[in-house]
Amino acid sequence: MAVSSPTGLGGRLTIDLGAIVKNWRALDAISARALTGAVVKSDAYGTGLIPTSMALFGAGARFFFVATPDEAVALRQQLPEAHIFVLNGLYPGAARIYEKERLMPVLASIEMLDEWLAHCVSANEAFPAALQFDTGMNRLGVRLQESDQVRDRLDEFGYMPQMIMSHLACADQPSHEKNRTQLALFQSILAQFPGIPASLANSAGTMISRENHFQMVRPGIALFGGRAVNGRKNPMAPVVKLEVPVLQVHDGKTGETVGYGAGYTLDRDSRIAILAIGYGDGFLRSLSSTNTRQGGRAVFNNRIAPLIGRVSMDTVAVDVTDLGDAAPKPGDMMEVLGKTITVDGQADPGGTIGYEMLTNLKGRYKRAYISPPAPNTGG
Numbered sequence: 001m002a003v004s005s006p007t008g009l010g011g012r013l014t015i016d017l018g019a020i021v022k023n024w025r026a027l028d029a030i031s032a033r034a035l036t037g038a039v040v041k042s043d044a045y046g047t048g049l050i051p052t053s054m055a056l057f058g059a060g061a062r063f064f065f066v067a068t069p070d071e072a073v074a075l076r077q078q079l080p081e082a083h084i085f086v087l088n089g090l091y092p093g094a095a096r097i098y099e100k101e102r103l104m105p106v107l108a109s110i111e112m113l114d115e116w117l118a119h120c121v122s123a124n125e126a127f128p129a130a131l132q133f134d135t136g137m138n139r140l141g142v143r144l145q146e147s148d149q150v151r152d153r154l155d156e157f158g159y160m161p162q163m164i165m166s167h168l169a170c171a172d173q174p175s176h177e178k179n180r181t182q183l184a185l186f187q188s189i190l191a192q193f194p195g196i197p198a199s200l201a202n203s204a205g206t207m208i209s210r211e212n213h214f215q216m217v218r219p220g221i222a223l224f225g226g227r228a229v230n231g232r233k234n235p236m237a238p239v240v241k242l243e244v245p246v247l248q249v250h251d252g253k254t255g256e257t258v259g260y261g262a263g264y265t266l267d268r269d270s271r272i273a274i275l276a277i278g279y280g281d282g283f284l285r286s287l288s289s290t291n292t293r294q295g296g297r298a299v300f301n302n303r304i305a306p307l308i309g310r311v312s313m314d315t316v317a318v319d320v321t322d323l324g325d326a327a328p329k330p331g332d333m334m335e336v337l338g339k340t341i342t343v344d345g346q347a348d349p350g351g352t353i354g355y356e357m358l359t360n361l362k363g364r365y366k367r368a369y370i371s372p373p374a375p376n377t378g379g
Contacts, residue, residue, distance in 0.1 A: 005366035011244040011277055012333065013365040015047045017055040017372040019237040020223055024056055026236070027206055027219045034213040037063035039202070039220030041071060041087065046361035047224055047239060048369070050078050055372045056223075057082060065218055069094060072103045085130055089140060095119035099127055104162060106130045108140040110149055117157050130199075131161040135185040136178060137169045144185060147192055154193075163216065164190060164198045171204035171212070172230050183211060190214075203228035226354035227344040234344065240361065242337035244277040246328045247315065258317050259309025263290045271321045272308070273298075273328055277336060280313040281363025286350035287311050294349050299335040300328045 005011065028036040038061045044052035053064060053075055063083045066072045069091060072084045083104065090098065090105035090112040098105055099119070107113045107129050120126050131150065134141030142150055154160065166186045170176035183200070190198050197215035203222035205212040207229055222228045225239035252272050258264045275298060279285045287296030288310040296307040298318045303326070305318045318334065320327040328334055337346055343354035 005364055008366050009245070011242060011281065011363065011365040012368065013361060013363075014241040014243075014368045014370065015051075016237075016239050016241075016370040017051060018370055019225065019239045020047065020052055021055055021059040021372040023223050023225065023236045023239070024059055024061060024219070027203070027217070027222060028060070031201075031206055031213050031217045032210070035063060035216040036061065037065055037085075037199075037216055037218045038223060039065040039087075039218050040075070041065065041067035041220070042359045043071075043362075045221065045224045045226070045355065046358040048367070049075060051369050053079060053082070058372065063216065065220075069097055069101075069103065073097075073101050076101045076103065087140075089132075090116055090129075099123065104128050104130055106132045106140075106165060107142075107161070108132045108134075109142060110146055110153075113142075113150060113153060117153060117159060120159065121157065126159055128162045130163040130165050132165040132167070133186070133189050135166040135182040135189070137167050137182075139167070141166065144189065147189060151192055161193075161196055164193055164196050166200050168200060168202060168205045168212070171202060171208060172228060174204075174208040174229060174231075179205075179208070221355055221358075224358055225343065226358060227342075234342070238339050238342055240337055240343065240358065241335065241339075242361070242365070243333040243335045244275050246273050246330050246332045246334060247276050248274045248330055249320070249328065250274075257309075259288075260312065261310060263288070264309040265291055266308075267291070268321070270308075270319055271323075271327055273305070273318045273320045273334070275316050275318060275334055275336075276314065277316055277363070278312045278314040281365070282360030283311060283316065283336065283363070284350050284352060284356065284360065285311045286352060287316075287346070296336070296346055296349060297341055299338070299340045300332065301326055302340060304340065305334075 038056045043049050065085045067087050072086050085104045089108040132141045170178040199216040201212035201217040203219040206217040222236050225236050227234040252266050252270045277283045289295030305320045308319045309317050343357040347354050347357045
């Protein structure tokens, strides 16, 4: 478990719950006649499972998707009225836990389905679950050629799943042919299970086509301000702001090197700020810079300064030369995530994605939450 900053002397991570609610409502408007769930796995993409989910519930979200039973149990303790799906499915031998906590496994194999049906029979009750088919992701899901076996089992036991699901592999690329192929395969599966609600769309799937919406959409990354669709302007409100303290500011001379491996050589006399953040805080080592490859960046007074050299465990170096007299001093805070440098804007030079930036926010930060608007307490 990461150590936070009780002294307040470390980094400051601010999470805008109001922005998360705003993003959910925007997606809910897009999904129109479909229900809008909320994917809050991996600690709500690093923003905090409980505060984020409670804010979303207050805004009207009722269907939540997590990855693991542990996440689901933690969420159930805080939201007794929520409908909670476990995306990783039914863990072997764990059916009683799902029953006790009123969790819905997303059954992704014949084996999972058989175990769940056996548990329902033993308890003489049809406990709810979803059923996932693999339409081309080649991850979790019942294989399409097994659909007859699934239908036979459901008919034998008189069991109807709460939902039929699949997952789009390339929705972030709207023109990718696989989107149309998966949609067609999903529709062919649904024809074999009439009357059961369906869900296909993740964030990108929700945004690129209403054909993907069916009865429920399952946005994740877009709720948290991340870019869901490549090649388009991101319409979602930024959610996180991460500021870290300047530890030291010093001069470096032309020809000197910066950081481990001497991978960055100063090509001018420079002013260097050392910031209290590193890969120990989830600030990725892939954001390191060389003389031929730009890495991460930081912001001070709305001006961007580049990181130079390797990201260390606890520190990074930033070239603040061009900030002149407006350069930061020890004790000042520099922003590494926010409106100026978004999670995707920071991720891109590191060859990664906003998802990874967000889910790595487990560092030594003091967390603060900006409250959402007054909750909607309606059913």
